[in-house]
Amino acid sequence: MNHRVAVRAKRFSSKILDEARFFRTWVESPLKIGAVSPSGPALSRLMAGEAEPQRAGAILELGPGTGVVTKALVDRGIDTNRLIALEYNADFCQLLRRRFPAISVVQGDAYALRETLGDAKSGSLASIISSLPLFTRPLLQRRELLLEALDLLEPGAPFIQFSYALVPPVPAEKGLFTVERSPWVLMNLPPARVWVYRKA
Numbered sequence: 001m002n003h004r005v006a007v008r009a010k011r012f013s014s015k016i017l018d019e020a021r022f023f024r025t026w027v028e029s030p031l032k033i034g035a036v037s038p039s040g041p042a043l044s045r046l047m048a049g050e051a052e053p054q055r056a057g058a059i060l061e062l063g064p065g066t067g068v069v070t071k072a073l074v075d076r077g078i079d080t081n082r083l084i085a086l087e088y089n090a091d092f093c094q095l096l097r098r099r100f101p102a103i104s105v106v107q108g109d110a111y112a113l114r115e116t117l118g119d120a121k122s123g124s125l126a127s128i129i130s131s132l133p134l135f136t137r138p139l140l141q142r143r144e145l146l147l148e149a150l151d152l153l154e155p156g157a158p159f160i161q162f163s164y165a166l167v168p169p170v171p172a173e174k175g176l177f178t179v180e181r182s183p184w185v186l187m188n189l190p191p192a193r194v195w196v197y198r199k200a
Ligand SMILES: C[S@@+](CC[C@H](N)C(=O)[O-])C[C@H]1O[C@@H](n2cnc3c(N)ncnc32)[C@H](O)[C@@H]1O
Pocket: 032, 033, 034, 035, 037, 038, 039, 062, 063, 064, 065, 066, 067, 068, 069, 086, 087, 088, 089, 092, 108, 109, 110, 111, 131, 132, 133
């Protein structure tokens, strides 16, 4: 087998293993994972493309799972030392540490953001990229998480979220925060869109 074929075969088997891992986790706790398979490359690239690494501070990823969006951030050339990945699931954390040794992987609950991150200061983050299944939580809890996240971000910096829904996970609130939406990513299964929140 020549080298290129071997590399492709390795990538393919790693993708299949990730799909199986993801599906198993979904069977065990569907509301925590919120999707049956990892996001596709087009959605991952779109999410990573909305991050603003030109701003100072760390870039926080919420719900990285098997690391597809993490990989898109790394492929974009973002310094791995600036990335923090916050994930609830212990097996995914282990996998992420193995795959991205330079990234700071924190195991914990994104709905207790400040507590989980410990020393994060208001206005200190450059971007937050979230794949959390927000719609599995009540609106009030989603809004609280968003407000906490926006407070940790530098003023004007993006909170990036994907969803499969027609409506935003949290509606915009005049004077408090805005939301912009991307076109549908039809290459993703199921089709998804990306919502970008900023403090008003
Ligand atoms: C829909 S999956 C997205 C995974 C990956 N980013 C992707 O796009 O394929 C949601 C991820 O969020 C994690 N998650 C769910 N609730 C969480 C919470 N409260 N705190 C941290 N991570 C959470 C799940 O374990 C899962 O890995």
